[in-house]
Amino acid sequence: MTKEQIEHVRNNPKYQKLVKERSKFAWTLSIIMLVVYYAFILTIAFDPSILGTKMGDGVMTIGIPIGIAIIIIAFALTGIYVKRANGEFDELSRQVKEELKDIA
Known part of the structure; x- marks a missing residue:
């Protein structure tokens, strides 16, 4: 890419929107x-008896399903990001590329 093309992309409002929205969305999911x-880790550190509470008559504690839920939440957040990235973000990216072809 030439310097002119790079500047055109940087100044493109669609590119700026893409970068801003993608960054904001990624940070939101990360937070x-x-x-x-950290709520899970702090619970382990400061009041482990909560997670050690037995569920029913068996040996399983409430910490196990909570730990599994955290893993499921991580997968769900990843899926949410991928769905939006493959839809909205890819469309904005395609539009920026099309506009770049017009000036090439």
Whole structure:
């Protein structure tokens, strides 16, 4: 790419929107995951008896399903990101590329 093309992309409002929205969305999902994860870790650190509470008459504690739920939340957040990236973000990216072809 030439310097002119790079400047055109950087100044393109669609590219700026893409970068801004993608970054904001990624940070939002990251913060959600960090809050969930650190809530679990802080519970282990400061009140492990909560997670050690037995479920029913068996040996399984409430910490096991909560740990599994955290893993499921991580997969779900990844899926949410991929769905939006493959839809909205890819469409904006395609539009920026098309406009770049016009000036080439």
